[in-house]
Amino acid sequence: MTVATLDAVLNSYVGKEQDDLRAAVAATVRQLAQAAVKIRHTINQGVLGKAFAGTRGGFNADGDAQKDLDVYADDIFLDAMRHAPVALYASEELEQPVLLNKDAPIAIAIDPLDGSSNIDTNVSIGTIFSLLPATGAPDGNPAATFLQPGEKQIGAGFFIYGPQLALVLSLGSGTHVFVQSTRLGTFVQAYESRIVPTRAHEFAINAANYRHWDEAVRLYVDDCLKGSEGPRERDFNMRWIASLVADCYRILMRGGVFLYPGDKRRGYGQGRLRLVYEANPIAYLIEQAGGAATDTIGRILEIEPNSLHQRVPVVFGSAKEVARITRYHTDPSSIGERSPLFGNRGLFRA
Ligand SMILES: O=P(O)(O)OC[C@H]1O[C@](O)(COP(=O)(O)O)[C@@H](O)[C@@H]1O
Numbered sequence: 141m142t143v144a145t146l147d148a149v150l151n152s153y154v155g156k157e158q159d160d161l162r163a164a165v166a167a168t169v170r171q172l173a174q175a176a177v178k179i180r181h182t183i184n185q186g187v188l189g190k191a192f193a194g195t196r197g198g199f200n201a202d203g204d205a206q207k208d209l210d211v212y213a214d215d216i217f218l219d220a221m222r223h224a225p226v227a228l229y230a231s232e233e234l235e236q237p238v239l240l241n242k243d244a245p246i247a248i249a250i251d252p253l254d255g256s257s258n259i260d261t262n263v264s265i266g267t268i269f270s271l272l273p274a275t276g277a278p279d280g281n282p283a284a285t286f287l288q289p290g291e292k293q294i295g296a297g298f299f300i301y302g303p304q305l306a307l308v309l310s311l312g313s314g315t316h317v318f319v320q321s322t323r324l325g326t327f328v329q330a331y332e333s334r335i336v337p338t339r340a341h342e343f344a345i346n347a348a349n350y351r352h353w354d355e356a357v358r359l360y361v362d363d364c365l366k367g368s369e370g371p372r373e374r375d376f377n378m379r380w381i382a383s384l385v386a387d388c389y390r391i392l393m394r395g396g397v398f399l400y401p402g403d404k405r406r407g408y409g410q411g412r413l414r415l416v417y418e419a420n421p422i423a424y425l426i427e428q429a430g431g432a433a434t435d436t437i438g439r440i441l442e443i444e445p446n447s448l449h450q451r452v453p454v455v456f457g458s459a460k461e462v463a464r465i466t467r468y469h470t471d472p473s474s475i476g477e478r479s480p481l482f483g484n485r486g487l488f489r490a
Pocket residue numbers: 204232251253254255256257346382383384385412413
């Protein structure tokens with residue numbers, strides 16, 4: 141079997157004409173991949189290594205408590221981007237973007253360590269990145285570069301530090317999955333142009349927030365839970381890993397939907413996930429894999445961000461199921477015959 145390495149795939153993406161922007165994207169992805177391998181080594185050491193699960197006592201720009209590994213990963217990726225054709229580096233862990241090489245063509249927004257609450261539980265965690273054109277910030281505000289809608293991304297991806305170290309990557313034509321081969325010392329393509337399976341059997345949501353959700357989300361979940369005895373007339377499974385990368389990877393492999401809606405808790409009106417460096421890259425990967433991603437109603441990739449660290453409600457996965465969730469929000473009467481029992485009494489509320 142011939143193996144397609146990440147290097148070979150990036151070379152063919154750049155092409156013989158050596159398109160400058162594509163060459164810059166490829167160089168950036170190569171640097172990201174090297175940095176991810178370093179982080180993988182640290183994670184493998186667990187508490188035996190340094191920079192692991194301690195809490196810094198500090199908080200990131202969004203008010204989340206920072207773990208040592210959040211800050212360590214941020215340092216490693218920032219350093220890697222100093223060696224890439226990157227003009228601006230924006231991170232979940234930094235209030236403001238860092239200006240690197242002002243003449244370079246790429247701006248990167250990154251969640252250096254996704255799924256932080258899982259660090260000390262030995263569950264998959266990851267790094268999410270979004271590549272944007274480094275358009276000028278006329279008002280001298282570097283954060284303005286990151287206020288482009290997600291459809292302007294020139295590439296996006298995530299690394300998942302799971303049983304395998306994998307890279308899920310899209311550079312605008314399909315979503316590809318690479319696995320790091322320790323034998324070959326490089327990332328090797330495992331799936332070319334992954335397609336999200338169309339029929340959803342699984343939904344992912346943090347059900348502990350049930351009482352805080354709005355009616356549309358409760359009804360959707362109630363209908364899934366009723367399974368073959370409810371309006372869906374089939375059984376569903378539920379999963380919640382609490383690592384966006386791991387939930388997304390599963391959906392790419394076997395379909396389903398993910399929801400992190402806004403809810404009534406203080407500070408959660410727009411959910412938990414950040415638009416620029418979590419929702420946008422995940423939406424890009426999912427759409428490139430034939431799925432859909434919304435803020436429950438509209439396409440995530442069309443949202444004009446107001447600020448670098450803003451949150452957004454997120455629903456993504458199998459396109460039909462995502463469209464159905466939109467209908468629960470916009471036109472519940474179109475969902476089909478709903479007996480009063482289904483409409484008013486959820487299992488959690490019985
Ligand atoms: O703990 P909750 O509320 O279920 O939230 C889990 C979600 O939060 C996140 O951990 C947020 O990402 P960070 O770890 O980068 O802050 C997602 O990976 C995950 O989907």
